[in-house]
Amino acid sequence: MKFLVCISKTPDTTTKIGFVEGNTRFDTDKVQYIMNPYDEWYALVRAMELKESGGGSVTVVNVGPASNDAIIRKALAIGADDAVRINADDSDSFFVASQIAAYAKDNAFDVILAGKETIDYNGSEVPSMIAELLDMPFVSYASSLEMAGNEATIARDIEGGKEVVAVQTPFVVSAAKGMAEQRIPNMRGIMMAKKKPLQVIEPVGVTTSTKISSYALPPAKSDVRMVDPENMDELVQLLHNEAKVI
Amino acid sequence: MSVLVFAESPGGKLKKSAFEAVTYGKKVADALGTDLVALTCGPAENAGVLGKYGAAKVLNAADGLSSFDSQCFAAAIAQAAEQSGANVVVLSHNSYGKSLAGRVAVKLSASCVSGVTSVPSTDGGFMVKKNVFSGKAVAEYDLQASNKVLSVMPNTFPPEETGAEVAVETISVNLPAARITVKEVKTVEGSVPLPEAELVVSAGRGLKGPENWGMVEELAGLIGAATACSRPVADVGWRPHHEHVGQTGVAIRPNLYIAIGISGAIQHLAGVNSSKTIVVINKDPEAPFFKAADYGIVGDAFDVVPRLIESMKTFKAGQN
Ligand SMILES: Cc1cc2nc3c(=O)[nH]c(=O)nc-3n(C[C@H](O)[C@H](O)[C@H](O)COP(=O)(O)OP(=O)(O)OC[C@H]3O[C@@H](n4cnc5c(N)ncnc54)[C@H](O)[C@@H]3O)c2cc1C
Numbered sequence: 001m002k003f004l005v006c007i008s009k010t011p012d013t014t015t016k017i018g019f020v021e022g023n024t025r026f027d028t029d030k031v032q033y034i035m036n037p038y039d040e041w042y043a044l045v046r047a048m049e050l051k052e053s054g055g056g057s058v059t060v061v062n063v064g065p066a067s068n069d070a071i072i073r074k075a076l077a078i079g080a081d082d083a084v085r086i087n088a089d090d091s092d093s094f095f096v097a098s099q100i101a102a103y104a105k106d107n108a109f110d111v112i113l114a115g116k117e118t119i120d121y122n123g124s125e126v127p128s129m130i131a132e133l134l135d136m137p138f139v140s141y142a143s144s145l146e147m148a149g150n151e152a153t154i155a156r157d158i159e160g161g162k163e164v165v166a167v168q169t170p171f172v173v174s175a176a177k178g179m180a181e182q183r184i185p186n187m188r189g190i191m192m193a194k195k196k197p198l199q200v201i202e203p204v205g206v207t208t209s210t211k212i213s214s215y216a217l218p219p220a221k222s223d224v225r226m227v228d229p230e231n232m233d234e235l236v237q238l239l240h241n242e243a244k245v246i
Numbered sequence: 247m248s249v250l251v252f253a254e255s256p257g258g259k260l261k262k263s264a265f266e267a268v269t270y271g272k273k274v275a276d277a278l279g280t281d282l283v284a285l286t287c288g289p290a291e292n293a294g295v296l297g298k299y300g301a302a303k304v305l306n307a308a309d310g311l312s313s314f315d316s317q318c319f320a321a322a323i324a325q326a327a328e329q330s331g332a333n334v335v336v337l338s339h340n341s342y343g344k345s346l347a348g349r350v351a352v353k354l355s356a357s358c359v360s361g362v363t364s365v366p367s368t369d370g371g372f373m374v375k376k377n378v379f380s381g382k383a384v385a386e387y388d389l390q391a392s393n394k395v396l397s398v399m400p401n402t403f404p405p406e407e408t409g410a411e412v413a414v415e416t417i418s419v420n421l422p423a424a425r426i427t428v429k430e431v432k433t434v435e436g437s438v439p440l441p442e443a444e445l446v447v448s449a450g451r452g453l454k455g456p457e458n459w460g461m462v463e464e465l466a467g468l469i470g471a472a473t474a475c476s477r478p479v480a481d482v483g484w485r486p487h488h489e490h491v492g493q494t495g496v497a498i499r500p501n502l503y504i505a506i507g508i509s510g511a512i513q514h515l516a517g518v519n520s521s522k523t524i525v526v527i528n529k530d531p532e533a534p535f536f537k538a539a540d541y542g543i544v545g546d547a548f549d550v551v552p553r554l555i556e557s558m559k560t561f562k563a564g565q566n
Contacts, residue, residue, distance in 0.1 A: 160439025
């Protein structure tokens with residue numbers, strides 16, 4: 001089984017968010033970057049586990065500049081066999097999906113995994129676009145993925161429950177919590193990662209049509225109103241008469 | 247030109263999010279000075295009622311769409327958009343929309359924004375807002391292609407009746423062979439799905455152990471709320487994973503979020519900070535969550551929550 005795992009780079013979860021250039025650009029100053037948690041904890045680790053039990057290879061792919069190599073090396077340290085970086089800024093989800101689809105088309109992967117969304121732009125668009133561009137079935141928000149030969153059984157999160165589906169390779173799947181457990185790279189993994197192949201390829205031409213024109217911080221919360229812990233009748237009245245939520 | 251909205255009906259029943267999407271679609275159509283067309287796929291009982299929420303026409307593509315395969319549904323939606331001359335497609339940002347938005351956008355060469363929270367503004371472009379950085383900021387997107395796909399955030403546009411029921415027209419579409427077999431659908435009966443819930447009662451590590459969730463469930467049951475939890479609580483198995491809210495769990499925006507014994511770490515807040523009203527119950531007056539709260543109670547959850555339950559019972563009894 002040949003697995004391709006799409007990984008992206010996102011600001012660390014504790015990052016303070018700010019903007020520059022008249023609120024048209026995200027302020028990258030002092031931002032710590034990490035591998036998008038869904039890509040790392042679930043998609044990558046599950047691909048590794050399936051390779052360990054059934055054989056094959058795990059390739060990671062990222063669309064981004066050379067400064068992304070650090071998170072790519074981390075994916076190799078966790079255990080991916082090789083990596084591809086498509087050398088371009090990830091301008092919008094269609095651009096990213098088109099680059100990955102163009103690369104995947106020539107490389108006959110059986111399973112393409114991605115995280116359910118990135119924690120920065122929260123789009124969930126890339127994996128479904130890749131599936132469409134490659135004419136493959138797609139299962140989103142998968143919380144488990146089991147393979148038996150060419151057939152996968154996948155549980156996916158739906159509102160208030162789960163849906164269990166079966167699908168044959170090749171397919172695209174986006175990973176949610178439950179699919180695997182985070183793995184911390186060990187020293188040996190980190191040393192080996194330095195020698196693993198990281199191929200850099202140039203992007204294909206794609207026209208993008210979705211742009212962010214400005215950013216804003218959410219409106220500031222008004223001050224918290226403290227309620228006497230002995231007087232829960234007051235809280236109920238406030239929720240009913242003032243907040244009007246019950 | 248028109249706007250097409252996909253109204254999902256799993257098991258033949260229109261979902262709350264379908265009514266929200268139609269309500270939002272109507273606002274989009276009004277902003278563009280055009281009509282709204284609603285599409286249902288597979289069985290959909292009583293779909294003409296979508297007319298009440300603003301659909302001028304309701305279409306149904308029935309054949310081959312009784313279970314969910316994003317390839318088949320995306321084909322039906324794209325063809326319905328072409329047949330009705332729609333250049334804007336509206337979906338819900340839920341388990342359906344998240345599987346479909348990208349696919350439909352590729353089929354229609356459309357600009358795509360998911361998780362939208364505003365009606366498009368059309369002066370000088372086609373701009374919509376959505377939350378980014380897990381709720382820590384809002385971005386305005388400019389959709390420049392002539393076709394557009396928008397998925398609307400749940401619990402953002404409550405269903406509004408503006409019109410009358412219409413007749414349902416059946417349309418025919420060419421579908422690819424389904425490649426996904428749905429083997430089983432397991433839904434938790436009787437409880438409100440967390441992403442759709444208007445009221446949420448959530449608890450964290452401050453509750454000490456799973457045996458103490460009785461009062462959380464009782465409070466939730468009293469007001470018809472869904473239950474949620476912080477990440478460590480789900481990680482140690484005190485509560486099921488699907489209840490984990492936050493940056494790496496479910497992001498929600500209920501009308502009321504009651505947080506009991508949760509410290510309010512930045513990753514937790516990221517998933518709940520769009521809630522309209524936040525109540526925090528914590529014994530530590532310095533807990534960071536109070537900064538994000540509308541109402542705060544400093545006290546021991548084991549005293550405060552039973553008291554809140556009693557007050558809520560009295561209030562509910564007075565309402566009947
Ligand atoms: C990459 C990353 C992603 C993360 N994603 C998430 C996420 O999605 N969601 C999430 O929730 N967390 C997430 N976390 C974890 C987060 O940082 C916090 O550790 C977590 O939210 C803390 O959970 P808690 O508030 O339940 O527990 P604690 O931080 O232990 O807080 C317990 C609170 O209960 C109070 N308390 C104790 N006893 C009582 C009592 N008797 N009555 C009243 N109050 C009491 C305490 O004062 C304290 O404030 C993430 C962390 C990382 C690093």
